[in-house]
Amino acid sequence: MGAFRAVLKLSELPAGRMRAVSIDGRELLLCHTREGIFALDNLCTHAEARLCEGRLRGTRLLCPLHGGAFDVRDGRVLAGPAQQPLARYAVRIAQADIEVAL
Numbered sequence: 001m002g003a004f005r006a007v008l009k010l011s012e013l014p015a016g017r018m019r020a021v022s023i024d025g026r027e028l029l030l031c032h033t034r035e036g037i038f039a040l041d042n043l044c045t046h047a048e049a050r051l052c053e054g055r056l057r058g059t060r061l062l063c064p065l066h067g068g069a070f071d072v073r074d075g076r077v078l079a080g081p082a083q084q085p086l087a088r089y090a091v092r093i094a095q096a097d098i099e100v101a102l
């Protein structure tokens with residue numbers, strides 16, 4: 001795991017919302033749920049739809065293209081057609097920043 005780096009102000013990600021950020025040429029999705037903030041790959045493992053264009057329902061992330069669903073807490077698949085889990089990254093809050101480690 002690499003070093004933690006600030007990717008977004010905490011104030012820019014209200015609870016219940018998600019937002020795409022870029023780090024080292026990789027696009028990540030930050031999801032702010034009641035259970036915390038999680039960072040995952042922004043591309044669906046099924047056919048590479050951008051998940052930031054889908055929906056966040058609690059800790060369930062819905063793909064906009066074919067309705068696949070992932071659990072943002074660990075990236076596991078909750079509903080197909082996606083079969084492979086989403087990569088997830090460590091997140092911490094430091095001061096007022098959301099930091100992610102790749």
Ligand code: FES
Binds near residue numbers: 066067082
């Ligand atoms: S691209 Fe996400 S379920 Fe098909």
